[in-house]
Amino acid sequence: MRQIFAIFTRSGGVLVFLILEVICLSMVVSFNKNQKEIYHNSKSIMSDSMTHGWREITQYWNLSAVNDSLSGVIAELKQQQDEAKFLKTINQDSSKYRTEDFEQRYTYTSAKVVSNTINLPNNFLTVDRGIVDGIDNRMGVFDSRGIVGIVIRSNNRYSQVMSILHRDSKISAKISRLNAFGTMVWTSIGNPRLMELRYIPKHxxxxxxxxIQTSGASSYFPGGLPIGKVKEIQEDPQGGNFHLITVELFNDLSTTQYVYIVNNLFRDEFKEIEEGKEDE
Amino acid sequence: MNNTTLTHSLRFIFLVFLQVLVFRQMTVGWGDFNYVHVMIYPLFILLLPIRIPDPLLIFLGFLIGLTVDVFYISYGVHASASVFLAFIRPLCLKVLTPRGGYNITHSPNIKNYGFVWFLIYSSLLMFFHLLFYFTISIFTHIYWVEIILRTISSFVVSYVIILLYLKIFNPRD
Structure with a gap:
């Protein structure tokens, strides 16, 4: 108690000064017309600018949430495009097509990459969408810069994606200028930017x-997704009938963060006819 | 209630009367040229004994400021300025400590510490009091020129009046 008293006598002046000054100033701004107006105006200006400044700071904090929601919106928009749809009727005049003539063919789900490898002979990614989000095996995965891989396994929350950087990956691709179909494989282990395009005939x-784009001739990807560009063309040393084309990917899989998983709604029918199975 | 307390209490009342009945009318009567506000009540705080505890000093500053405010119908404006004045008085005394130190029973006046010392002491405090008063009374930095002009013109007039007061009444405590 005595110590408290001592503190008060030593710094009591400052304390009393601050208390009384606060009382005085609050009286000034509540009983005097001019000061009151100035105070309230300044206060609203101050609080506006503070709110503004605070928003400037905090908007960086939720950028990741914004990214998530934006990638969701992009997936939504992608599946509304005509490229994601199938034309049911055939009209002579293309301007006569109406909305009812299109049937949804692809749907897209946005996902975030949780883990990723690029340096192994067989690389995989894990993404944070699973069965509850409608993800299933054999769905294609791509991002805004190119294709990423194919879903091979999923549980309720997560899916494993076989990267295109995998010795077993075979992607149906075309040279868009020539419309020439081929198959993309990854042979340059250790270099995640190069793939090989095979079976482009010599003529x-x-x-x-x-x-190089996706061909659309597989059940995994819609046609026309960008993959990469031709970097080098060699003759087959064994004298085969095909070019040996090295492709530089647009996509850098080491920095992939957000991906879109494409669900081909016609996949089963496509597979059925491709594999020659018939129920009858 | 001893003699000192009585003297200061009477001075309190007298200065408030003087301020409110005489000098308030002067300010109003001068019409357009209201750059001059004659302030004489701060003299009460200037002349309080040196030994007075800081909290009491500041509280008395608040009291006289608020009393003046009641008559000026400007609640808080004079009070905040005189609270500030009372707060800086000990600091000012510390800075202006004369060679022999203070006799704590004394009041800081001309008789005890000389005319020049009191001139510096009172002008310093009066200036800050007026500066604070006009800052609060105008309440915006936009008119800082007005604040400075009013402070200087009021300071000059108030200071002359204070010196006259001291010449006439010559306070000893």
Whole structure:
């Protein structure tokens, strides 16, 4: 008690000064018209600018949430495009097509990459969507810059994606300028930016920098997704009938964060006819 | 109630009367040229004994400021300025400590510490009091020129009046 008293006598002046000054100033701004107006105006200006400044700071904190929601929106928009749809009727005049003539063919789900490898002979990614989000085996995975891989396994919450950087991956692709179909494989283990495009016949003349896209001739990916561009064209040393084309991927799988998983709603029918199975 | 307390109490009442009945009318009567506000009540705080505890000093500053405010119908404006004045008085005394130190029973006046010392002491405190008063009374930095002009013009007039007061009444406590 005596110590408290001592503190008060030593710094009591400052304390009393602060208390009384606060009382005085609150009286000033509540009983005097001019000061009251100035105070309230300044207060609202101050609080506005503070709210503004605070928003400037905090908007960086939830950028990741914003990214998540944006990638969801992009997935939604992608499946509303005509490319994601199937034309049911065939009209002579293409301008006569109406909304009812289109049937949804692809749906997209956005996902976030949780883990990722690129340096192994067989690489996999894990994404944070699973069966509850409608993810199933054999769905294609791509991102805004190119294709990523194919879902091979999923549980309720997560899915494992076989990366295109995998010795067993075979992606149906085309040189868009020539419409020439081939198959993409990954042979340059250790270099995640290069793949090989096979089975482009010799009578075609691919050029350096030709764009490679998905062909659409598989059940995994819609046609026309960008993959990469031609980097190098060699003759087959064994004298085969095909070019040996090295493709530089647009996509850098080491920095992939957000991906879209594509669900082909016609997949079963496509598979059925491709594999020659018939129920009858 | 001893003699000192009585003297200061009477001075309190007298200065408030003087301020409110005489000098408030002067300010109003001068019409357009209201750059001059004659302030004489701060003299009460200036002349309080040196030994008075800081909290009591500040409280008395609050009291006289608020009393003046009641008559000026400007609640808080004079009070905040005189609270500030009472707060900086001990600091000012510390800075201006004369060679022999203070006799704590004394009041800081001309008789005890000389005319020049009192001139510096009172002008310093009066200036800050007026500066604080006009800052609170105008309450915006936009008119800082007004604040400075009013402070200086009021300071000059108030200071002359205070010196006259001291010449006439010559306080000893």
């Amino acid at each position: 075609l003349n691919p050029k350096i920098d030709d764009i």
